[in-house]
Each structure stands twice: as C-alpha cells, then as structure tokens.
Amino acid sequence: MRLARSIAALLLAATALPAAAQDVAPAQVAAMKKLMASKSFATARASLDGDYDRIIKDVITLTEIAAPPFKEETRARAYLEMLRAEGLADVEIDAEGNAMGLCKGTGGGPLLVIAAHLDTVFPAGTDVKVRREGNKLLAPGVGDDTCSLPVLLAFIRAMKAADISTKSDILFVGNVGEEGPGDLRGVRYLLTKGKYKDVDKQFISFEPGRARVTNAGVGSKRYKVIFRGPGGHSLGAFGLVSPAYAMAAAMVEFGKMPVPTEPRTVYNVGIVEGGTSVNSIPFEMAMTVDMRSESATALQAEKDYLFALVPKAVTAENATRSTVKGAITAEIKAIGDRPVGATPMKSNIVQTAGAAMAAAGVTPRFGASSTDSNLPMSIGIPAVTLGSGFETERSHSLDEALILDRPETVKHMAIGLATVLSLAGASVK
Numbered sequence: 001m002r003l004a005r006s007i008a009a010l011l012l013a014a015t016a017l018p019a020a021a022q023d024v025a026p027a028q029v030a031a032m033k034k035l036m037a038s039k040s041f042a043t044a045r046a047s048l049d050g051d052y053d054r055i056i057k058d059v060i061t062l063t064e065i066a067a068p069p070f071k072e073e074t075r076a077r078a079y080l081e082m083l084r085a086e087g088l089a090d091v092e093i094d095a096e097g098n099a100m101g102l103c104k105g106t107g108g109g110p111l112l113v114i115a116a117h118l119d120t121v122f123p124a125g126t127d128v129k130v131r132r133e134g135n136k137l138l139a140p141g142v143g144d145d146t147c148s149l150p151v152l153l154a155f156i157r158a159m160k161a162a163d164i165s166t167k168s169d170i171l172f173v174g175n176v177g178e179e180g181p182g183d184l185r186g187v188r189y190l191l192t193k194g195k196y197k198d199v200d201k202q203f204i205s206f207e208p209g210r211a212r213v214t215n216a217g218v219g220s221k222r223y224k225v226i227f228r229g230p231g232g233h234s235l236g237a238f239g240l241v242s243p244a245y246a247m248a249a250a251m252v253e254f255g256k257m258p259v260p261t262e263p264r265t266v267y268n269v270g271i272v273e274g275g276t277s278v279n280s281i282p283f284e285m286a287m288t289v290d291m292r293s294e295s296a297t298a299l300q301a302e303k304d305y306l307f308a309l310v311p312k313a314v315t316a317e318n319a320t321r322s323t324v325k326g327a328i329t330a331e332i333k334a335i336g337d338r339p340v341g342a343t344p345m346k347s348n349i350v351q352t353a354g355a356a357m358a359a360a361g362v363t364p365r366f367g368a369s370s371t372d373s374n375l376p377m378s379i380g381i382p383a384v385t386l387g388s389g390f391e392t393e394r395s396h397s398l399d400e401a402l403i404l405d406r407p408e409t410v411k412h413m414a415i416g417l418a419t420v421l422s423l424a425g426a427s428v429k
Contacts, residue, residue, distance in 0.1 A: 024354035024364070032352070032359040036418055040428035043162035044421075045414045051154045052406050056137070058082065058150035059402065060130045063142045068126075072097055072118045072176045079118065079149060079174040086156045088172065096189035097176040102169055103156060109168030109425045111201040114155070115187065115372055116148035116388065117178035121396050136393075137402040143392030147402055148206040149174055151388045155417050167425030171196065178205075178372050183336045187372045191381065202349055202382045202423055205372040208395070208402075209387030210412040213353045213366045217374030218264075219299045219340030220292040224333045225250065225310060227274075230326035231283030241321040243274065243285040246328045250313035251287055257305050264368075265293035267302060288335070294368045296340040307332065338370055341377025349382040349423060356418040360411065389413035 035041055067075040080099040084091045088101030099118070120141030122128070130139040152172050159166075177185035187205075191197060227243035227250075251269055259265040267289065274285030291302040310330050318327045343350055345366065357364040369385065376383035389412035393401040421428070 024358050025351055028351050028355035029358045032355040032418060032422060035422060035426070035428060036356075036359055036414075038428040040162045040164050040426075041418065041421070044158040044164060044417060045410070047158040047161035048154055048413050048417065049406075049410045051157060052410060055150045055154050056404070058153065059142065059147050060137065062149055063130050063137075063139050063146045064128050066122070066124065066126065066128050067119050067141070068122060068124045069119050069177070069179055069181045071124060075118050076174060076176065082150075082153055083172060083174075086153060087160075088156070094189065094194050096186055096194070098186045098190055098194075099174040100171055100190075102171050103159070103166075105166045105169045105424065106427075107167060109166070111171055111196060111199045112166075112168045112420065112424045113171045113173060113190070113196070113201055113203045114152055114420060115173040115175050115203070115205045116152055116207070117145045117186065117205070117372060118149070118174045118176055119179050119182055120144065120146065121179045126398075135404045137404065138399055140398050140400055142402045143208045143390065143400050144395045145178065145207050147208055147390040147392070148388035151206060151390075151413055151416070154413065155420060158417060159421075162428075164421065165427050166421065167427075168423070170420065170424055175372065181336065184338060184372060184375045187375045191376055191379065203373060203376040204349075204383070204420065204423075205385045206388040206416065207371060207385055208390050208392040210389060210391060210408070211357055211362050211365050212385070212387045213350060213357070213364050214369045214371055214373060214385035215343045215345065215347075215350045215366055216294060216368035217339065217341040217377045218292050218294050218368050218370045219296060219374065220290060220336060220338040220370060221299060221303050222288070222290050222334070222336030223306065224286055224288045224335050225306075226284065226286045226331045226333065227314070227328060228284050228330070229281070229328045232281045232325065234279045234281055237281055237325070239322050240281060240325055241317050241323055241328045242281050243328060244282050245320075246313050246317035246330070247272075247274075247285045247287055249316060250310050250330075253309045253313065254289065254306060257302065259293075259302065260298060263293060263295035263298055265295065265298045265302065267291045290336075292370070294340065299340060338374050339378035341374050341379075341383075342368075343373075343377055343383055347382055349384055352422050353384050353386055353419045356415045356422065359418070360415050362412075362415065386416055386419065387412060388416060
C-alpha cells in the first residue's frame with residue numbers, strides 16, 4: 001500500500017506535455033502561401049501528380065520485398081538502388097543497415113534528415129504479395145511504412161523537375177529498426193554513431209496519414225520477466241515452489257498499477273509463456289510487458305513499480321511452498337526502451353509543418369505518438385513525424401490496405417514537400 005501511494009505521488013507530480021495549440025504563427029502561414037504560389041512549386045507539385053502511378057508501382061515493388069525486423073537487408077539494397085537512380089551523392093548503406101543518399105545544398109543551413117522506415121512488423125515467411133481490390137492495395141506492410149519510401153523519391157524528382165535548390169543538404173534515408181523489437185536502432189545509429197552524428201541537423205520522419213504533426217514522442221519500456229524454479233512432476237513433486245504461481249502473483253499486482261490519464265500512461269502484459277506439460281510443475285515461466293507514457297517521470301514510475309513487485313512475488317512464493325529442491329528466482333530483461341521526447345510547439349520545424357498545412361487549407365493535428373522522431377527529440381534535435389499523404393486501413397494486420405485516392409494523396413504529398421523545402425531554405429521563383 002505504501003508503494004502504491006508513493007507511485008501515485010510520483011505520477012501526480014509528473015509534468016504533462018502541454019496541449020498543443022492548433023494555431024500557427026500568421027507570418028509563417030503567409031510565407032508558406034508565398035512559397036506554394038511560386039512557379040517553382042507549381043512545377044514541383046505537377047511533378048508529384050504526374051509521378052503518382054510510378055509511386056504506386058514503387059510501393060508494390062517494395063512491399064513485395066519482405067522486411068521483417070532485423071532482416072531488412074534485401075529491401076535496403078533495393079531502396080539504395082532507387083536512391084542511386086535519382087542521382088544523389090554519397091549513396092550508401094551504413095553499418096546498421098540504413099540506406100541513404102545526400103541531395104547537396106548550396107550551404108548555409110543545418111542538415112535536413114528525411115526518413116521513412118524500411119522494416120515492417122511481419123515475420124519472415126509472411127505472404128507479402130500485393131493484390132488490388134477496388135480503390136485499395138492490400139498486403140502486409142503496404143502502408144506502414146512502405147508507402148512513404150517512394151514519396152521521398154518523388155520529392156527528389158519534383159525538386160529536379162522544378163530546378164529547386166536548397167541551402168541545406170538533405171539526407172534521404174530508408175532506415176531500419178523502427179518497429180517493436182527494432183527499438184529505433186536505425187535512427188539511433190544514424191544520429192548518435194553514424195557519419196552525420198556531429199552535424200547540426202533537423203529531422204523529419206514520414207509515416208502513413210495526413211494532417212498529422214507528431215511533435216511529442218510517447219516513450220516505452222519493455223521487459224521480459226523470467227521466473228525460474230526446480231520444476232517437477234505435478235503429483236510426485238506437489239508442494240514445491242512454482243514459477244507459475246510467482247508469475248501469476250506478479251501479474252495480478254502489475255495489473256493494479258496506478259497510472260494517470262494525463263499525461264497518458266498505459267501498460268500491458270502481451271506475452272505469457274513457459275511450462276512443458278499439463279502434469280509438470282514448470283521450471284520456467286515468463287511474461288513480456290510493455291509500459292508507455294508521454295511523461296518521462298511517469299514512465300520511470302512504471303518501471304519502479306514493476307521492479308518493486310517482482311521480488312515481492314518471488315519472496316511470497318518461496319514462503320508459501322517448499323524450497324527443498326530449490327527456490328524461485330526472477331530475472332528482468334530489458335527488451336525495448338524508446339525515450340520520451342518533445343519538440344516545442346513554437347519551434348521552427350513544428351511551426352513550418354503546421355503552416356504548410358494551414359496554407360493548403362488543412363487543419364494540422366499536433367500530438368504525441370511513438371515513432372522514429374522519439375530518438376532525435378530526446379537528444380535535442382528538432383524533429384517531427386508527418387503524414388506522407390497516403391491513408392491506410394488495418395495497419396499491422398494481414399489485410400493491411402492502402403487507399404488509392406490520387407487527388408487527396410497528391411495534395412498532402414505537396415504539403416510534405418513544401419515543409420521540406422521551407423526547412424531546407426529552398427530558392428524558388
């Protein structure tokens with residue numbers, strides 16, 4: 001009870017992310033309208049529209065190259081060749097597996113990193129053949145985030161078609177490791193260990209959707225909690241301690257964790273495993289847990305709660321049954337850690353993204369999510385995640401679908417391109 005009260009106090013003290021105002025500075029909206037009204041941008045937008053069928057073809061090509069977590073190599077090589085075909089400089093796959101290429105600027109601005117992730121959630125062996133039904137393309141991974149990869153290529157072609165130069169270098173990246181077990185390993189390497197780690201930079205990741213400006217990162221901590229004991233026959237060894245009972249007790253207490261609604265904080269037991277047969281006391285059981293919050297303080301409180309309850313469950317089981325053949329032990333293994341982060345509402349990158357939408361007559365939706373932008377946000381790099389223009393259905397399911405709606409998709413691609421051009425200091429006529 002004392003522990004619950006202390007956790008509740010910590011959570012109440014946690015600083016929630018401020019609700020993002022929906023207004024964008026009028027001066028930035030006016031500047032964005034001027035950019036969008038230019039002949040250069042009109043040519044670039046026409047290029048996006050004319051490119052639509054090619055984008056769809058590239059979506060299909062990449063979707064049908066499986067990219068399970070930690071097995072993105074084949075898709076990365078294919079995307080590398082697509083980047084190379086656009087004439088970028090320094091085209092390469094780095095040590096972590098990210099495929100990238102540089103569009104050189106004239107100089108004078110921070111590097112702008114534009115990323116979409118290569119990996120999907122689906123395991124090796126999943127049928128990724130794309131089929132068309134009406135106005136939809138269906139296949140595992142066709143949306144998240146495969147559909148965004150060709151949009152980045154279309155941005156490059158649109159800039160070339162309009163002869164648009166930028167002050168900043170723009171690094172186009174197909175990164176690995178965004179989904180679950182990847183734990184942001186691609187962006188983590190790119191920004192903290194790769195060749196661009198010490199360069200002044202801004203960061204945009206693109207995901208399916210429209211009108212989204214993700215300027216806050218929901219952090220997560222994931223653990224596999226393993227309970228071990230002597231095991232034995234359910235009849236002959238009856239009375240010995242059991243990892244199953246220790247885990248069950250821990251799970252019940254985990255489900256009682258007090259969490260705030262603001263900042264939004266959640267938890268889940270996603271996997272329960274162990275045992276060998278119905279008539280055996282298991283020698284090992286495990287539960288895999290996921291904890292998430294928009295607040296670093298609340299997320300730490302969740303971790304502290306878990307780490308306090310596990311030894312208590314072990315002690316209780318060892319006191320309840322016999323330890324003559326050995327006692328229950330527990331191990332808590334970290335399997336994922338996404339940092340909490342935020343880019344201030346008044347920052348230039350957030351204002352620019354919102355202004356591009358407002359200038360196009362779209363109301364921006366600011367908010368928090370768990371994306372590649374968590375990592376740069378957490379280390380002070382201005383970052384947002386934006387919608388790449390495509391709408392999807394049933395993300396992360398075997399019947400994931402990409403909606404084919406050319407006018408709206410091109411409209412929102414153009415908004416993304418305008419954001420990129422403005423942040424990179426584009427020269428337009």
